[in-house]
Amino acid sequence: MIELHGVTKSVPSGNGTLTILHPLDLTIERGAVAAVTGPSGSGKSTLLGLVAGLDAPTAGRVIIDGVDITTLDEDGLARLRGSRIGFVFQFFHLLPSLTAYENVLVPMEIAGSKDAPARATALLGEVGLSDRGHHYPSQLSGGEQQRVAIARALANDPPLLLADEPTGNLDTATGHAIIELLLGINRVRNTTLVLVTHDPELAARAHVAIALRDGRVVEAVR
Numbered sequence: 001m002i003e004l005h006g007v008t009k010s011v012p013s014g015n016g017t018l019t020i021l022h023p024l025d026l027t028i029e030r031g032a033v034a035a036v037t038g039p040s041g042s043g044k045s046t047l048l049g050l051v052a053g054l055d056a057p058t059a060g061r062v063i064i065d066g067v068d069i070t071t072l073d074e075d076g077l078a079r080l081r082g083s084r085i086g087f088v089f090q091f092f093h094l095l096p097s098l099t100a101y102e103n104v105l106v107p108m109e110i111a112g113s114k115d116a117p118a119r120a121t122a123l124l125g126e127v128g129l130s131d132r133g134h135h136y137p138s139q140l141s142g143g144e145q146q147r148v149a150i151a152r153a154l155a156n157d158p159p160l161l162l163a164d165e166p167t168g169n170l171d172t173a174t175g176h177a178i179i180e181l182l183l184g185i186n187r188v189r190n191t192t193l194v195l196v197t198h199d200p201e202l203a204a205r206a207h208v209a210i211a212l213r214d215g216r217v218v219e220a221v222r
């Protein structure tokens with residue numbers, strides 16, 4: 001379960017402060033799908049970064065499965081991200097010098113996982129890329145690269161998957177296939193899925209829909 005209590009984010013700006021997120025309270029149950037929507041600049045990526053522990057809130061607490069992650073040091077946050085959180089980005093962020101298989105393997109090797117080769121192979125199968133493991137990112141389409149990125153995000157079987165506009169760089173049909181893959185992962189693995197999307201249809205299918213505007217929740221439907 002994810003709980004945000006009075007979370008705010010401000011940054012210094014000129015001789016004042018710019019508030020990116022106004023006080024925010026939010027609960028997302030284990031296994032839920034939460035869709036975050038809102039115009040560009042409304043604070044969606046900032047919110048996801050706070051949940052991932054990539055960024056610290058100015059005030060408030062972010063609690064993931066009972067652990068207040070705002071109390072963790074950099075090592076603690078790195079361990080949390082390595083073991084409990086998978087992240088999928090708009091622009092895939094694969095390592096270009098590694099094959100698809102090697103990209104999936106990296107987080108497992110960092111975590112010291114024993115059966116890494118077999119699990120990397122299985123994950124590539126799970127995202128529909130069994131026969132593409134030896135290809136480099138430049139040899140794969142955008143949709144295929146995002147599938148590799150999803151397999152990599154699942155490398156250490158995290159209970160929480162965060163996706164920031166995962167279809168933002170894909171055509172409509174490919175984007176739909178990626179969304180179905182993410183929703184299937186949520187169903188099969190019971191992975192909590194928090195995703196930023198511009199797709200109102202997807203937001204309507206989510207268990208929780210959070211609409212942001214200028215750093216405030218304007219609508220939360222559950």
Ligand SMILES: Nc1ncnc2c1ncn2[C@@H]1O[C@H](COP(=O)(O)OP(=O)(O)O)[C@@H](O)[C@H]1O
Nearest residue numbers: 011018020038039040041042043044045046047
């Ligand atoms: N580190 C930062 N310093 C200053 N402004 C920032 C910083 N991070 C984000 N912002 C600003 O905060 C607002 C929200 O950004 P972001 O969360 O990326 O929005 P979204 O993902 O919804 O497009 C934007 O106006 C952005 O320019």
Ligand SMILES: [Mg+2]
Nearest residue numbers: 044045046164
């Ligand atoms: Mg963003």
